[in-house]
Amino acid sequence: MFLSTSHNKIDLKCRVSIPASFRVNLEKLNETLILFKSLQFKCIEGTTSTRMKTYIDAIDELDALSDEAFLLRMMMADSFEIKFDINGRVVIPDPLMNFAGLSDKAVFMGIGGSFYIWSPTEYENQYMKSQEILKEKGPPKLILKKN
Amino acid sequence: MFLSTSHNKIDLKCRVSIPASFRVNLEKLNETLILFKSLQFKCIEGTTSTRMKTYIDAIDELDALSDEAFLLRMMMADSFEIKFDINGRVVIPDPLMNFAGLSDKAVFMGIGGSFYIWSPTEYENQYMKSQEILKEKGPPKLILKKN
């Protein structure tokens, strides 16, 4: 699982250290890392190649002309298979840097099965927003067990 | 898996570099490359010979006289088995150049099991369209399930 939040530096070559705990998680699962443009937020999403393959398989099951299939194909086009260097760093592809508005700092946010990479300002905004919703509506009612 | 997007140049001999990651994918699968006219879009589709065989098998499952079978047979007729030169380049056959409206630039778009080759303008149009659909309808339900 990808959990916790950390702030890392992006250098001039667009290299950034993936938090060690995320790396360990990938290694343990024997997975390679995929980065892609989030469909919901102005951020990068990271996940395993296995999860990505399930989406690909889903494309074949859908009506090829449907909007869903169209969006999923575009999502693949905006996805990148990422290699680590010996120190656990990756290079963030240019299209992803631009999309997420990244420059010299990245915020890694583990959300379980995947993680987000935000620019510090965008992260702040989203965090504030979550706090406001929490104040207004109270905590979410989690359904932990389905019948 | 064919993932990510890249913009490559087509020279006067209609040669173009296939993105390295696509080539690696083909080599890893021990596959040869097939290019053919997309049935849905004004672009070239590239895939493995194995995947192409599944299309062929699909024809046999259909009513031999149906319009679908007719279309699929036409698709086969416009397919080309492509060889690489030593630098990982291919020559795009004339009929495909014309069909996709290609001249001096090609956009390679990986969509999982296969990839598209677009003219830059056509690619832009499709990308815009996907962003509009995303804004209107939101992300596919499949994506929302994963966290």
Next chain:
DNA sequence: TGGGATAACATGGGTTTTTATGGTAGTCAA
């Protein structure tokens, strides 16, 4: 429990390799 030793991590920079792309020479067929 304090504090030094050790390991793990994040980050910087240089070197080598790969990739994309332009060009040339050889080959075959009309």
Next chain:
DNA sequence: TTGACTACCATAAAAACCCATGTTATCCCA
């Protein structure tokens, strides 16, 4: 013999790789 096609060579730019270093976290023992 000319034109199209293929195989091969050259090069600049980009990416991958490797080594070095400061900083933080962990361990171990007195």
